[in-house]
Amino acid sequence: MVRGWILPVVFLACGVAAAFRQTAQGSPGAAATYFLVFLLAAALLSPLVFxxxxxxxxxxxxxxxxxxxxxxxxxxxxxxxxxxxxxxxxxxxxxxxxxxxxxxxxxxxxxxxxxxxxxxxxxxxxxxxxxxxxxxxxxxxx
The missing domain is CATH 3.40.30.10 (Glutaredoxin)
Known part of the structure; x- marks a missing residue:
């Protein structure tokens, strides 16, 4: 069961990291966009879609x-x-x-x-x- 969640968790972590970096650079809009894109990718790769x-x-x-x-x-x-x-x-x-x-x-x-x-x-x-x-x-x- 855990194996199916590894890739979505990695995508979510990358989204958080990308959003944090964009926020630190003063781009909250870009941060939100990055986070939403990675969140969508994590959701599509998760077992929840099936x-x-x-x-x-x-x-x-x-x-x-x-x-x-x-x-x-x-x-x-x-x-x-x-x-x-x-x-x-x-x-x-x-x-x-x-x-x-x-x-x-x-x-x-x-x-x-x-x-x-x-x-x-x-x-x-x-x-x-x-x-x-x-x-x-x-x-x-x-």
Missing amino acids: PRSIGAAEARRRSEADGRPIVYWRSGCRYCLRLRLRLARDARRLHWVNIWQDPEGAAAVRAATGGDETVPTVVVAGRPHVNPDPDWVRSQLP
Whole structure:
């Protein structure tokens, strides 16, 4: 769980440092701008952007029951963020598994990708798809 927050905390710290420096140089407007930009980047890279993750076993059970795809992801992955943002509201219609929180999910991704933890890996009807196009994922929703 801690690993997913390292990058957002680093961005937030950089934002505070940049804002402090700009304030010390007499530019409060620039300080506010820097801080807001780094805050936005930290928020986008945090686990908060993604729907609540569940375990891999629970995701498989739910997927079998409702036919919705499973998305294996991790914090800080720009391709996962791209998928999440392009799906917009439809993202809540998928089952999300954070591989950094769930070892079984990480093992499922390694099995699907030949030993790598390449994410996002989307499982549709038991078949894995590595880094699929978000429009294709949307078309797979029931």
